[in-house]
Amino acid sequence: MNFPGLPANFAMPAAMPKLGGVNFKPPRGTRAVLGNGLVVYLLKDSTLPVIHLTAYIRAGKINDPAGKIGLGEMTAGLLKDGGTLKYKPEEIDRTLEFLAASVESSMGIEEGRADLTCLKKDLDAVLDIYADVLMHPAFDPGKVKLRRDEMLEMIRRRNDDPGRAVVREALRSFYGPSHPYGWRSEEATLKAVTREDLKACHDNYYRPNNIIIAAAGDFSSDEELLGELEARFGAWPRGEVKFPVIPPVRLKGERQVFHIQKDVAQTYIVMLQKGLKRHDPLEYPLTIANEILGGGLSSRLASEVRSRLGLAYTVYSYSVKKPDYGYSLAYCGTNPETCGQALSEILRQYDLISREPAPAEEVKRARDSIVNSFVFRFPTPFDLITERASYEYHGYEAGYLDNYVENLSKVDPAAVLETSGKLFKPEGAMLFVIGNSKKFDKPLSEFGPVTRLKED
Amino acid sequence: MAFSIITAGTAPTIMADMIKSRKDTLPPGASVEKDPKYPAVVSYTLKNGLKLLILEKHFVPTISFTMIFKVGNVDGTQGKTGLAHLFEHMAFKGTKTINSTGYEKEKPALYKVEKAAQALIAEEASAAPSPEKLKKLRAALEEAEKEADALVVSDEYLKIYTTLGESGMNAMTSTDYTGYVVSLPSNRLEAWMVIESDRFKNAVLREFYRERSVVMEERRMGEAEPSRVMWETLGSNAFTTHPYHNPTIGWMEDIKRLTRTDAEAFFKAFYVPNNATLAVVGDVDPAEVIALAEKYFSDWEGRPLPERDYPAEPPQKSEKIIKVSFKAQPALRIGFHNPGMDHPDIYALIMACEVLTNGKTGRFYKNLVEGRELALHAWAYPSYPGSRYPSLTVIAAAPKAPHTAEELDAALMAEVEKLQKEPPTRWELDKILNNYEAEMIKQLESNSGIGMNLAQNEQLMGDWRYDWKVGEELRRVSPGEISIAAAKYFTRENRTVVILKEPR
Numbered sequence: 001m002n003f004p005g006l007p008a009n010f011a012m013p014a015a016m017p018k019l020g021g022v023n024f025k026p027p028r029g030t031r032a033v034l035g036n037g038l039v040v041y042l043l044k045d046s047t048l049p050v051i052h053l054t055a056y057i058r059a060g061k062i063n064d065p066a067g068k069i070g071l072g073e074m075t076a077g078l079l080k081d082g083g084t085l086k087y088k089p090e091e092i093d094r095t096l097e098f099l100a101a102s103v104e105s106s107m108g109i110e111e112g113r114a115d116l117t118c119l120k121k122d123l124d125a126v127l128d129i130y131a132d133v134l135m136h137p138a139f140d141p142g143k144v145k146l147r148r149d150e151m152l153e154m155i156r157r158r159n160d161d162p163g164r165a166v167v168r169e170a171l172r173s174f175y176g177p178s179h180p181y182g183w184r185s186e187e188a189t190l191k192a193v194t195r196e197d198l199k200a201c202h203d204n205y206y207r208p209n210n211i212i213i214a215a216a217g218d219f220s221s222d223e224e225l226l227g228e229l230e231a232r233f234g235a236w237p238r239g240e241v242k243f244p245v246i247p248p249v250r251l252k253g254e255r256q257v258f259h260i261q262k263d264v265a266q267t268y269i270v271m272l273q274k275g276l277k278r279h280d281p282l283e284y285p286l287t288i289a290n291e292i293l294g295g296g297l298s299s300r301l302a303s304e305v306r307s308r309l310g311l312a313y314t315v316y317s318y319s320v321k322k323p324d325y326g327y328s329l330a331y332c333g334t335n336p337e338t339c340g341q342a343l344s345e346i347l348r349q350y351d352l353i354s355r356e357p358a359p360a361e362e363v364k365r366a367r368d369s370i371v372n373s374f375v376f377r378f379p380t381p382f383d384l385i386t387e388r389a390s391y392e393y394h395g396y397e398a399g400y401l402d403n404y405v406e407n408l409s410k411v412d413p414a415a416v417l418e419t420s421g422k423l424f425k426p427e428g429a430m431l432f433v434i435g436n437s438k439k440f441d442k443p444l445s446e447f448g449p450v451t452r453l454k455e456d
Numbered sequence: 457m458a459f460s461i462i463t464a465g466t467a468p469t470i471m472a473d474m475i476k477s478r479k480d481t482l483p484p485g486a487s488v489e490k491d492p493k494y495p496a497v498v499s500y501t502l503k504n505g506l507k508l509l510i511l512e513k514h515f516v517p518t519i520s521f522t523m524i525f526k527v528g529n530v531d532g533t534q535g536k537t538g539l540a541h542l543f544e545h546m547a548f549k550g551t552k553t554i555n556s557t558g559y560e561k562e563k564p565a566l567y568k569v570e571k572a573a574q575a576l577i578a579e580e581a582s583a584a585p586s587p588e589k590l591k592k593l594r595a596a597l598e599e600a601e602k603e604a605d606a607l608v609v610s611d612e613y614l615k616i617y618t619t620l621g622e623s624g625m626n627a628m629t630s631t632d633y634t635g636y637v638v639s640l641p642s643n644r645l646e647a648w649m650v651i652e653s654d655r656f657k658n659a660v661l662r663e664f665y666r667e668r669s670v671v672m673e674e675r676r677m678g679e680a681e682p683s684r685v686m687w688e689t690l691g692s693n694a695f696t697t698h699p700y701h702n703p704t705i706g707w708m709e710d711i712k713r714l715t716r717t718d719a720e721a722f723f724k725a726f727y728v729p730n731n732a733t734l735a736v737v738g739d740v741d742p743a744e745v746i747a748l749a750e751k752y753f754s755d756w757e758g759r760p761l762p763e764r765d766y767p768a769e770p771p772q773k774s775e776k777i778i779k780v781s782f783k784a785q786p787a788l789r790i791g792f793h794n795p796g797m798d799h800p801d802i803y804a805l806i807m808a809c810e811v812l813t814n815g816k817t818g819r820f821y822k823n824l825v826e827g828r829e830l831a832l833h834a835w836a837y838p839s840y841p842g843s844r845y846p847s848l849t850v851i852a853a854a855p856k857a858p859h860t861a862e863e864l865d866a867a868l869m870a871e872v873e874k875l876q877k878e879p880p881t882r883w884e885l886d887k888i889l890n891n892y893e894a895e896m897i898k899q900l901e902s903n904s905g906i907g908m909n910l911a912q913n914e915q916l917m918g919d920w921r922y923d924w925k926v927g928e929e930l931r932r933v934s935p936g937e938i939s940i941a942a943a944k945y946f947t948r949e950n951r952t953v954v955i956l957k958e959p960r
Binding site: 011013016020081149153157159160162298303306308372374376 | 612619644681784785900
């Protein structure tokens with residue numbers, strides 16, 4: 001098998017010194033559990049007089065009620081901004097901003113977060129605010145209106161940049177607009193959210209037994225910080241958290257093409273295929289396959305679509321795991337006059353990797369790339385301890401992080417081929433295109449049955 | 457133009473624990489910063505003029521490298537805009553030994569490509585290009601490229617770094633500078649020296665015309681993004697004479713005419729050690745970094761740089777308002793000419809920007825995002841598009857429906873005029889200074905971040921301590937001086953407004 005653009009004679013420069021492996025064993029940090037079930041991960045680090053803390057709240061945009069999509073995001077966004085039992089919103093802003101500290105909360109697709117950053121000297125004052133924000137938000141009505149209006153404005157602006165909109169819209173078509181993995185908030189769903197809904201959402205999810213905190217920085221000792229957390233959160237009562245049932249993912253698995261007509265300078269292409277559930281051990285060969293296919297500037301997609309054909313500045317692929325089926329995605333932005341050419345090349349690359357064994361040298365390079373850069377997942381102690389907390393949050397087995405490199409190192413060309421063959425089925429992939437079809441080099445109908453959508 | 461100001465720092469001995477082992481093995485000529493208000497940076501300059509800045513940090517065994525050249529789009533020539541950026545792309549295409557099966561064989565093939573390309577460009581630029589001739593010339597170029605490609609080891613430079621375990625390998629071009637960054641595991645220090653010294657001593661600009669197509673796609677991507685369209689429109693309308701007029705990526709018509717010959721001349725003129733600073737941050741021994749830099753970079757030949765005497769922008773005499781029709785929700789940019797970063801007024805202008813936009817207690821947020829609910833957001837940036845020459849202090853904002861960009865513009869100007877009449881409170885200034893100071897500490901958390909900061913400030917502003925020194929200047933600014941600066945610069949006749957709106 002000969003891959004154009006893949007040299008048989010790739011070599012290190014002659015003057016290169018002998019290279020050793022990279023052997024980094026990430027520190028474990030400390031894990032503790034408060035009496036009310038609040039889990040705490042700690043890693044002391046006195047490099048700089050700064051403290052970082054984050055909380056993972058078991059919640060997510062996927063847990064919103066179907067008629068109130070946006071509820072979780074609005075709740076998280078108002079924890080601080082809406083004031084608390086003890087502090088008025090203005091008081092919080094003035095105190096934090098004067099101390100150059102931040103307390104921010106947000107809602108991800110399947111996780112709520114609340115972050116704190118402050119200088120060491122201000123920890124007491126900032127932690128007081130942070131704790132009240134998490135436990136006793138007041139949802140000031142004026143701030144609720146402001147937040148909702150902001151979110152409505154963001155909806156009006158969601159299609160301004162088609163290069164970003166295309167991923168969201170592709171996932172929406174892939175999972176279906178009414179499935180939590182694909183949905184988005186709408187004017188009606190935001191307007192349906194009441195202040196009582198926000199309180200109820202907070203009351204359900206923001207419970208100590210539903211939260212994992214990770215902290216790193218210049219605190220005196222683990223015991224001291226645990227004491228500070230116990231003093232603020234210790235009396236917060238447990239609660240029974242009710243989670244909605246997420247309907248199972250149903251994917252068509254046959255070629256479909258979606259097109260939004262838009263006269264823009266570039267055309268945006270997203271290709272989607274069924275991916276993995278979160279704890280599937282196939283993640284290791286899939287990670288290598290993606291690295292080979294679209295992981296960086298020397299990957300096959302970049303090498304072919306970008307360097308050899310000059311069709312794109314942005315082209316890549318990746319896979320996302322979810323509790324139910326995740327997805328594999330390829331992205332490309334190209335001249336409308338080369339849309340068909342780019343699409344064909346992307347499909348060809350998926351077809352190749354799922355049918356032809358990758359050369360051992362290429363698989364090794366992909367492995368080396370991930371193994372040798374593993375250490376960069378933890379540029380700071382806070383990044384490390386946050387990552388540890390996230391694995392507990394997502395239910396990974398205890399040794400997941402510490403065995404990751406070893407598990408990845410076992411992946412060989414046969415495993416890459418087998419996994420690619422199983423997961424990449426370009427003939428059944430969904431293609432989503434935003435662009436001006438009047439300029440396309442080939443009609444999209446050559447790639448499969450086309451559904452035309454309107455930008456909304 | 458990242459919002460980056462606001463940080464100054466005089467926290468005592470902020471880096472005390474970063475230094476694992478301060479060995480007394482530094483060679484003559486190297487110096488360590490001992491003043492506790494700064495990080496303990498080791499400085500050293502090679503005989504050819506290459507400046508080194510080294511900062512030890514040992515939490516993880518990694519190193520971040522940042523190489524900054526003082527060359528950007530501002531240094532291009534009329535009709536050849538975008539060359540600095542296209543060259544940056546070319547710097548990933550290898551050397552005489554990397555990406556090549558043998559340079560001696562490759563050289564004539566590259567020459568043939570260049571001849572074919574220049575013939576095509578000449579025909580395209582002619583008064584009446586003949587379609588037939590164009591077709592022939594395109595085919596000839598394609599044929600020549602095919603021959604040259606057969607001698608290329610494609611993407612070898614990238615593959616070497618992938619194998620080494622790079623993180624964040626990238627490059628960036630602005631109107632002021634070009635930067636090359638990568639982070640590696642710390643036992644790859646010498647590997648980096650081997651590759652990068654070769655990269656800048658022996659660059660071969662192969663695969664030029666296809667990379668030019670990639671850059672055209674990059675430009676097309678920008679043309680589809682409303683915010684980039686606005687920034688470009690602002691610069692090109694506010695500046696009439698100074699080269700800050702030109703967008704960094706270049707005008708499409710210019711990119712189409714760039715040749716490899718142009719890029720080689722540009723490389724020879726500006727990619728010299730006396731035009732560069734290298735910052736090395738992370739798990740390193742400074743003495744070893746210096747020894748290896750001497751070993752691999754000392755034979756890189758220094759040369760005098762070209763004159764860089766660009767025409768100054770004349771004072772703006774009347775307000776300019778540009779309406780851009782674009783399929784997106786409304787937004788606006790207001791640019792006021794500023795006196796440049798080396799002018800003493802700049803500190804009061806920086807403080808004015810911060811009074812207006814620092815946090816939710818900042819005036820724009822409090823009064824326009826909240827209060828009157830006119831804006832979705834509103835920010836002020838002290839310096840766009842660059843810092844080497846007098847540039848623009850910019851307000852960027854978006855209205856919240858049903859309010860229009862014009863209403864928001866009026867409200868923003870009303871806030872500015874209020875600041876011109878009433879000096880800010882001491883509380884506002886102290887808050888800003890506290891934030892600047894905290895930022896100066898927090899920026900030390902990221903190896904690549906602090907590396908970029910040190911190298912840029914050294915190479916462009918003349919001192920890696922620049923941000924700390926700005927912090928000291930900001931402390932000296934009085935409330936009255938902020939109002940005076942706002943009154944002097946934030947005037948109608950000094951402003952260029954770009955309003956983006958959907959076509960009717």
